[in-house]
Amino acid sequence: MMKFGTKAIHAGIEPDPTTGAIMTPIYQTSTYVQPSPGQHKGYEYSRTQNPTRDALQNNLAALENAKHGLCFASGLAATDAVLKLLKPGDEVLASNDLYGGTYRIFTKIYQDFGIKFKFVDMRDLNRISEHFSDKIKMVWAETPSNPMMNIIDIKGLAGVCKKFGSMFCVDNTFATPYLQNPLDQGADVVVHSVTKYLAGHSDVVMGCLMTNSDVLQEKLAFIQNSSGAVTGPMDCFLALRGIKTLHIRMQRHCENGRRVAHFLKSHPKVEEVHWPGFEEHRNHDIAKKQMKDFGGMISFVLKDDKLDDAIKVMESLKLFALAESLGGVESLCGHPASMTHAAIPREERLKAGLKDSLIRLSVGIEDVEDLIADLEKALG
Structure with missing residues (x-):
């Protein structure tokens, strides 16, 4: 079996049969010529199939040790496809610390179609069963979560979902397939915002789903097409190019993240640092067991928890650009309460520990000494 770095470069990729081109061609076409009605070479219309997208879907499936991969126009489009598996009256159990866009599509769109969402703390596996009922048809979890870096026991929760007959979906965007593989731990569907670490260069918007279930693949492929x-072929090409260095980039993200997390933890103006690599981080032992390393995502709160102080720090940073998104080669900082998680009511955010002054960092692959110097100067 190929190792991860080899799969990132070679899995699902074949030289172009016509020219021998080693890079997957960009099949920038909407339709395909048929010699006779209904007789084609597997391709009819690019919404349904496209060779560049097929190569990417096969590559992504291999990275997650999945049988099937499906790509969508964004991470939320992928999430939308999964939710279309549900029916009115169904209920979804979701982690209470999750991406604001996911919360928004749950509560502002699908809730109006008669689907109920329950948001709970999933870190304590011993208490999770009390939230289940025969109406819970799907469980949705992020681990590490956005932005509190909470860790959920994937294998343990998968066992509970199986017991109650609930589909288990894991958003693996923060960890990537390089750090953990939820399908291997019992998840039914894995969701990624390819926009982030997978493409890795802040030039693509895309989402994907992976599964080992032939039944789910058939249903999701029908939804994808219908x-x-x-996603378009140019974006698929860019994502394929980005994935070729995923393992190298993630190594550096993890190395830099570790250094930055420890710097922030020791800084006199910092009150809290959320990063699963700390031994005192809740469920650190689970993270250590189910992840290869702890990633480059960090969130922190200043002492006195003053919003004005946090804004001043973010505005003073130079290398950490103040911007939405994450997972690119460049370092970014963000203010979840007003940016990525603005759709979540303040009371709900605070219940999950997401304070108004919390700053989220996506630590890039620059020289870490420069990143620490940037933070040191901004913190003052």
């Missing part, structure tokens, strides 16, 4: 939220 709803039409597919």
Whole structure:
């Protein structure tokens, strides 16, 4: 079996049969010529199939040790496709610390179609069963979570979901397949915002789903084609190019993240640092067991928890650009309460520990000494 770095470069990729080109061609076409009605070479219309997208889907499936991969126009389009598996009256159990866009599509769109969402703390596996009922058809979890870096026991929760007959979906965007593989731990569907670490260069918007279930693959492929939220061939090409260095980039993200987390933890103006690599981080032992390393995502709160102080720090940073998104080669900082998680009511955010002054860092692959110097100067 190929190791991860080899799969990132070679899995699902074949030289172009016509020219021998080693890079997957960009099949920039909407339709395909048929010699006779209904007789084609597997391709009819690019919403349904495209060779560049097929190569990417096969590559992504291999990285997650999955049988099937499906790509969509964004991470939320991928999430939308999964939710279309549900029916009115169904209930979804979701982690209470999750991406604001996911919370928004749950509560502002699908809730109006008669689907109920329950948001709970999933870190304590011993108490999770009390939230289940025969109406819970799907469980949705992020680990590490956005932005509190909470860790959920994937294998343990998968066992509970199986017991109650609930589909288990894991958003693996923060960890990437390089750090953990939820399908191997019992998840039914893995969700990624390819926009982030997978593409890795802040030049693509895309989402994907992976599964080992032939039944789910058939249903999701039908939704992908019928709803039409597919990604274009140029973006697929860029994602394939980005994935070729995923393992190298993630190594550096992890190395830099470790250094930055420890710097922040020791800084006199910092009150809290959320990073699963700390031994005192809740469920650190689980993270250590189910992840290869702890990633480059960090969030922190200043002493006195003053919003004005946090804004001043973010505005003073130079290398950490103040911007939405994460997972690119460049370092970014963000203010979840007003940016990525603005859709979540303040009371709900605070219950999950997401304070108004919390700063989220996506630690890039620059020289870490420069990143620490940037933080040191901004913190003052």
